[in-house]
Amino acid sequence: MLKILKYSFYDLMRSRWSYVYFLFYLALGFVLLFLNNDVSKAVITLMNVIIVLVPLIGTIFGVMYYYNSKEFTELLLAQPIKRSSIFLGQYFGVAGSLTLSLVLGLGIPFVLYGLLKSDAIFDFTLLLVTGAFLTMIFTGLAFNIALSNENKIKGFGYAVLVWLFLAVVYDGLFLMSLIIFEEYPLDGFSLAATMFNPIDLSRTLILLKLDISALLGYTGAVFKQFFGTNSGLIISILMLSLWTVLPIWRLTFMAKRKDF
Amino acid sequence: MTNLRGTLGALFLFITYFLSANTITVCASCEVKTIKKGILIASDFDTLLIKEGTYKEFNILVNKPLTLLGENFPVIDGEEQGEIIRIASDNVTIDGLFIINVGTSYTSDYAAIRVVKSENFLIQNVVLEKLFFGIYLEKSNNGKVYHNKIIGDAVDEYNSGNGIQLWYSKNVEVDRNIVQGVRDGIYLEFSDNITINNNQSTDNLRYGLHFMFSNDDVYTNNTFENNGAGVAVMFSKRIKMHNNVFRKNWGTAAFGMLLKEINDAEISDNTFEENTIGINIEGSNRIVYKNNSFIKNGWAVKVLGACYTNTFTNNNFLHNSFDISYNSKMNDNVFDQNYWSDYTGYDLDKNGIGDVPYRPVKLFSYIVNRTPETIVLLRSLFMDIIDFSEKVSPVFTPDNLLDANPLMKRMK
Amino acid sequence: MIQVETLYKKFGKNEVLTGLDLHIQEGGIFAILGPNGSGKTTLIKAILGMVIPNKGKIAVLGKAVKNQWKYRHEIEYLPQIANFPGNLKVKELIRMIKDLRQKSSEEDKLVSMFGLEPFLDKKLATLSGGTKQKVNIVLTFMFDSPLIILDEPTTGLDPAALIRLKELIQKEKEKGKTILVTSHIMQFVEEVADEIVYLLEGKIYFKGSISELLEKTEQSDFEHAIAAITSPMSNA
Numbered sequence: 001m002l003k004i005l006k007y008s009f010y011d012l013m014r015s016r017w018s019y020v021y022f023l024f025y026l027a028l029g030f031v032l033l034f035l036n037n038d039v040s041k042a043v044i045t046l047m048n049v050i051i052v053l054v055p056l057i058g059t060i061f062g063v064m065y066y067y068n069s070k071e072f073t074e075l076l077l078a079q080p081i082k083r084s085s086i087f088l089g090q091y092f093g094v095a096g097s098l099t100l101s102l103v104l105g106l107g108i109p110f111v112l113y114g115l116l117k118s119d120a121i122f123d124f125t126l127l128l129v130t131g132a133f134l135t136m137i138f139t140g141l142a143f144n145i146a147l148s149n150e151n152k153i154k155g156f157g158y159a160v161l162v163w164l165f166l167a168v169v170y171d172g173l174f175l176m177s178l179i180i181f182e183e184y185p186l187d188g189f190s191l192a193a194t195m196f197n198p199i200d201l202s203r204t205l206i207l208l209k210l211d212i213s214a215l216l217g218y219t220g221a222v223f224k225q226f227f228g229t230n231s232g233l234i235i236s237i238l239m240l241s242l243w244t245v246l247p248i249w250r251l252t253f254m255a256k257r258k259d260f
Numbered sequence: 261m262t263n264l265r266g267t268l269g270a271l272f273l274f275i276t277y278f279l280s281a282n283t284i285t286v287c288a289s290c291e292v293k294t295i296k297k298g299i300l301i302a303s304d305f306d307t308l309l310i311k312e313g314t315y316k317e318f319n320i321l322v323n324k325p326l327t328l329l330g331e332n333f334p335v336i337d338g339e340e341q342g343e344i345i346r347i348a349s350d351n352v353t354i355d356g357l358f359i360i361n362v363g364t365s366y367t368s369d370y371a372a373i374r375v376v377k378s379e380n381f382l383i384q385n386v387v388l389e390k391l392f393f394g395i396y397l398e399k400s401n402n403g404k405v406y407h408n409k410i411i412g413d414a415v416d417e418y419n420s421g422n423g424i425q426l427w428y429s430k431n432v433e434v435d436r437n438i439v440q441g442v443r444d445g446i447y448l449e450f451s452d453n454i455t456i457n458n459n460q461s462t463d464n465l466r467y468g469l470h471f472m473f474s475n476d477d478v479y480t481n482n483t484f485e486n487n488g489a490g491v492a493v494m495f496s497k498r499i500k501m502h503n504n505v506f507r508k509n510w511g512t513a514a515f516g517m518l519l520k521e522i523n524d525a526e527i528s529d530n531t532f533e534e535n536t537i538g539i540n541i542e543g544s545n546r547i548v549y550k551n552n553s554f555i556k557n558g559w560a561v562k563v564l565g566a567c568y569t570n571t572f573t574n575n576n577f578l579h580n581s582f583d584i585s586y587n588s589k590m591n592d593n594v595f596d597q598n599y600w601s602d603y604t605g606y607d608l609d610k611n612g613i614g615d616v617p618y619r620p621v622k623l624f625s626y627i628v629n630r631t632p633e634t635i636v637l638l639r640s641l642f643m644d645i646i647d648f649s650e651k652v653s654p655v656f657t658p659d660n661l662l663d664a665n666p667l668m669k670r671m672k
Numbered sequence: 673m674i675q676v677e678t679l680y681k682k683f684g685k686n687e688v689l690t691g692l693d694l695h696i697q698e699g700g701i702f703a704i705l706g707p708n709g710s711g712k713t714t715l716i717k718a719i720l721g722m723v724i725p726n727k728g729k730i731a732v733l734g735k736a737v738k739n740q741w742k743y744r745h746e747i748e749y750l751p752q753i754a755n756f757p758g759n760l761k762v763k764e765l766i767r768m769i770k771d772l773r774q775k776s777s778e779e780d781k782l783v784s785m786f787g788l789e790p791f792l793d794k795k796l797a798t799l800s801g802g803t804k805q806k807v808n809i810v811l812t813f814m815f816d817s818p819l820i821i822l823d824e825p826t827t828g829l830d831p832a833a834l835i836r837l838k839e840l841i842q843k844e845k846e847k848g849k850t851i852l853v854t855s856h857i858m859q860f861v862e863e864v865a866d867e868i869v870y871l872l873e874g875k876i877y878f879k880g881s882i883s884e885l886l887e888k889t890e891q892s893d894f895e896h897a898i899a900a901i902t903s904p905m906s907n908a
Contacts, residue, residue, distance in 0.1 A: 007768055014759055040556070040579045041601055052641050071755030077722045078751065079772050080744035171642035175627070178634050186633040194636055203640060211638055214558025214581035216510045217536040218632045256739070259683070259723040 001085035001092075004076065008093025011072075012065070018097050021057060025105025033113045039120040043127065046106065047206050050131045051199055055138040056163050058098060062142025063159045065094045067152050077260055084252040087143070091251060095139040099132045106131075123209050130202040133240045137198045138163070140247030147254050170197050187220030195235075198243045205236045287311035295320055295328070295336070302326055310334045310357070318363070320345045322352050330356035333387065337361050338372075340390075347375040347400075353382045362391040364419060371396035371421070375403065383408060393421035394442065397429040397451075404433045412442035414465050423464070426451040426474075434459060439468075445487065448474040457481050467492045468506075471499060479504065490516040490535065499525045507533045515540040516557070519547070527552060537562045538580070541570070550574055551671060559585050559625070568592045576670045577601060577620070581638060584620040584661070587629055591658035595620060599667040607668045618666040621657045623650035673698045673819060673850045674719060679728035681714055688714045689725070690874035698818075701841065701851045703861045705898060706871030712854045713752060715871065716821055719852075720749055732819065745773070750812040752823040752854075758797030762788065762807055765796060769811055777814040785836055786810060802828040813840055820844060822853040826860050838864060858895040870901060877901070 012018050028049065032042040069090060076086045110124060142159050149155035174193050178186055194200040207215060208227065215227040226232040286298045286308055295317055298308045304324050312332040318341040322328065326349075335358045338344040342363040345354065352375075359372045371393035375381050381403035387410075388394045394410040397403065405424060414420030423439035425447045426432060434456045439445040445461030445468045448454060456479035461468035468484030469491040471477065478500040484490040490506040493499055499522065506516030515537035519525070522544040530552045532538035538557040541547075545568045553576040554560035560580040561572075570593040577583045578601045597613070605616035624643050627634050637643050650657060676694040680687075688711045696702055704712050717723040719730055721737055721744065730737045737743055756765055766779050783789060786806040791799060799807070805828045812820065822841075826834060841864055845851060855861050861868070868885055870878035878885060878901060882894060891897035 003772060011757060011759065038601070044579060047639065048641075048644070051639075069757060072757040074722070074751060075756065075769075076772070078720050078744065078747075078749035079769070080741055081772060082741045083721075168642050168645070171637055171640045175634060175637055175642065178631050179627070182631045182633075186631075190633040190636045200636075200640065203638075204636065207636075207638055210556075210579075211558065211581040213510060213534050213536050213556065214638065215635060216514070217512060217558050218635055219512045220633070223633075257724060259681075260717065 001082075001089045004081070004086055004089025005092045005096070006089075008069070008090045009097055011069075012093060012097040017061065017064075018101055021061075021098065022101035022105045025102055026108060029106045029109030033109050039113075039118055043120055043123050044210065046124075046127055047203075047210070050127055050134065051203050051206070052167055054102065054131050054134045055167060055199055058095075058135045058138030059142045059159045059163045060156075061098060062091075062094055062139040063146045063155050065090070066143055066146035067155065074260055083255050087147075087251055087255040088248070091139065091143050091248065094143075095136045098135045098139065102131050102135060103128050126206060126209055130205055130240075133244060134198065134202055136244045137240070137247065140244065140251060143251050144247050144254065147251065147258060166197050166199050171200065174200075185220065187218070187222040191222060191226055195239050198240065201236055201239055201243065205233070205240070208232050208236070281305040281307065283307045283309050285309045285311065286315075288313050299324070299326065305351075318342050318344050322347045323349050325349050325351035327353040327355065328357065329353075330358070330385075333358040335360060338363060340364065342368075343370045343374055345373045347373065347378050347381055350379045351381070352378065354384070354386060355382075356385045358387045358389075360388070360390045362388075362393070364392045366419070369393050369396065369421060369425075371425075374398065375400040379403065382406065387411075391421070391442070393425060394423040394439070395425070397424075397426045397432060399428045401430045401432065403429075404435070405437060406433070407436045408438075410437065410439045410442065412440065412464075414442050417443055417465050420465060422447040422470075423461070425449075426454060429454070433457075440464060444468075444470040445484070446470070448472065448477065450474060452476050455479070459483075460485075462486055464488065468509075470494075471496045475499075478502075483507070484509070484516070486510075489514050489518060492518040492520070493522050493525070494518070494520040495522075497523050497525075501525065501527045501530060503529045505531045505533070506535060506538070507531075509535045511536060515562075518542075519544040522547065526550075531555065532557055532560065540564070541567050543567065545569055547571075548573075552576070553578065553671075554580055554583075556580065558582065561585070563587070563593070570594070571596070573597050574667075574671050575599070578670070582622060582625045582628075585625040585629065586621055586658065586661065589656075589658050591661040593661075595661070595663040597665045597667055598663055599670040600663065601670075603666045603668075605666065612668050614666040614668055617662040617664045619651050619654065619657065619662045621661050622647045623656055626656050673733065674852075675729070675731040676715070676719070677729045679715075679718060679730065680726045681711075681718060681723060682726060688874055689718070689728075692728070692871075692875055694869065694876055694879075696850065696852070696869075698850055699845075699848050700866040701845055701853060701864050702867050702869055703865035704852060704854045704869045704871065705861065706877075710871040711874050712871055713823060716749075716823055716852065716854065720744065720747065720821065745775070746817050746819055748812045748815055748817050748820045750808055750820075750822045750825050752827070756796040756804065756807070758795065760796055761793055762796060762799070763792040765807070766811065766814070770814075773815060775815050777816075779810055779814040782810040782814055785840075786833060800828075802830060802833070805829055806833060809837060809840070813844070818849055820849055820851045822851065824855055825853065826855055826857050834860070858898055862894040870898075 032045055036042055141162060145158045146155045194204050284292055284298050284302050284306055286292045286295055292298045295315055307327040307329055310330045312334050314335040314337055316337045316339055318338040336344060338361045340361045340363045344359055344362055362372050363370045372388045372391050373383055374396040377399045379402045383395055384406040386408045389411050391412055395405055410423040420443040422444040423442040428450045431453045436458045439461045440463045442464050443466050445464045447470045449472045451474045454477040459482045462485045464487045466488045468487040471493045473495050475497045480502040483505045485507040487509055490509045509516055516532040516535040517539045520542045523546055525547045528550040533555040536558045538554045538560040540562050542564045543566055547570045549572045551574050555578045557580045559582045560577050562585045564587055572595045575598045600618050603614055603618045605614035607614050624647055674696040679689050679692040681689040706712050714723055718725050732743050733746055735743060770777055788806055791803055825837060867881055885897050889897040889900045891900055
């Protein structure tokens, strides 16, 4: 698997898109920090970017890479290599290179700005960790979708729909159900609903840092337990890990059964 | 001649009596072993020099103008029997004592030091621990409470007392005290013309500072941190609040400052940082908010009920989850020339004022007021979208609630 | 060498292999023929483990291949369409495959045989179809494995390269290797194949030597024999 990972990774590191992605984040980081001069504001803007854009890019890039590397995959399948290794290697290659672009692209301007000495370092690290998680999760989902759909256009369509659903529609439905059932105690429900969407989960993780003052204004005991102690952080990270592992697990499962 | 001598003698006695008043030393190995004894034998304007040591005494009544001066912080241990020192005379000074173990009672408010109907008192450099009430001023005017340290260990509101309490007292100065771990750090009831400066009131169960029915008071340069709630100003008039810091007052009903039925107050140059609610305003009118900074609060300003003719100018609103929250559609307050970190407008004529008005009330804050659980959707893309549409054409938020001249740079 | 027993495979509703049995002994060149869509490529891919059969057993070198991958060390495969990762250079591709297989190889000889030296530093995406096919051949023949599977090896080759390919195949055969080949060029098949395996409707319709085929179809010409192979059945 490591060999495949290596080749996928090199392959991607050389592709134009990795650079575009990397340069985009680099530019974003510089613009936010040096035109704004306000680290807190930069972190908030970055958060918005990370929870919306990173999943989108992860999805599209994942699907694109899968379809584009079909030949490579077929070449490898005839080689004495375990099937799951091929797909995992490719997956980690894509997810790894995207994560690297993200971390370096945002990290470089922040380091140059002198973030290592500022107190925003923890917020910022959390952002990057969340971004990495989201990249892994959505690349994984994209691979799953692509693997299940021979048709490129269909695969792309589904991938974008999944992103749209998790990024926007889910929250709309979530909000509506909260308003409809407002007479009932909903704190348990709302936390559970958050767990089922990796974007909401990441957002919660960041809220724990940025908006803890507001979150503690709510009376529910479940909320208090979740937001007021470290359990929120721990549970969120565990759930994100689960969200990362599930698509990977399904990927290996699917890979074993697919014809090429 | 004899007559003259007699007169001179009398004058001399009189002068020594007043100017070179005696010093009575109290210590374990001295002639005077207890403070009570010292007070008993002391004449007016004497000084009781209390040496280092532990004095197990309570109900010490200071009923003549004396100075109780501690050397190296002698400990007065009340052994939880009740009140420790009661001042019932004008011109009393208490300085440098370490008072512990005040009795707790559900019927009487035992205090470490209680001043009753006395004037010109000075209480300074006193350390209080294991207390019920700390310094209790009752109908006592023109005094000073300076540089004391009150460290409580209160757990529940119902059986704890306040650090410094003023009741029907006027013209008192409360300066440079440290109060923590009590119910209310500083509590004022029916007390006018009080100045409260440079105090640090932290980790208290209820309020850092609490006003009830007290008018014309000023408090400046104080720090209120991590209290149940920062400062509550209720049913009072003409209070001036300047240069204070309100930090980390977190919780369900926690706020940096609560204003309830307050009129004609001035609130300027304060910093509200990381509170669940920066300022909670209920039924308060004609208040001027100027040059304050609201940083990273859940709600910077939450307006409930009827509040009229308040003005907010030159304030900084930085990275609050919600800048302003209203529960009604009506607005009679003015927001002008504030800096809002969420402002995304532009300044084409470069006059430092944004060319598009800023609307500080988000639709989402209404939704959260209605269904509090929706707070988990804070900063989601969906909410941003509906907030944006509300911003473009206000339906739920008061449409005159806007800052027509938002600043492009934050106020220094 | 290869045992295939009652192999079934369908893609959706389309049944491609319906109970196919095939035994291929060691040594020799076997041409797998059949009309379009008869399941040639599917059979080959099933042997390679790229297509998972619905039913049936496949064993290569005496070992079942299901969920295995190590047996592919013993197989060289030349895929039908030479699609390679476009942004790799030829040199890198060769190096990568060598790296993946960890086996001794003789790519230099093959590269010069097909005159690929000028292309070594070019990206695969820039190569013509014929050149890609030459690269494909190099990758296949550079290792020394007992089983070689060639899916349409002649596609896009110029006559000179075709001659070299035939020589190559003969040389490998002489080493005692087993070679499976599919092709639509009957002339090529006639020249190289020792035995014909004819697939029809998901089954082996004919298996035997060319002379046996000519005899059976009563044709004198191989190409006609292949064309005629189905007609008696449709008459029957």
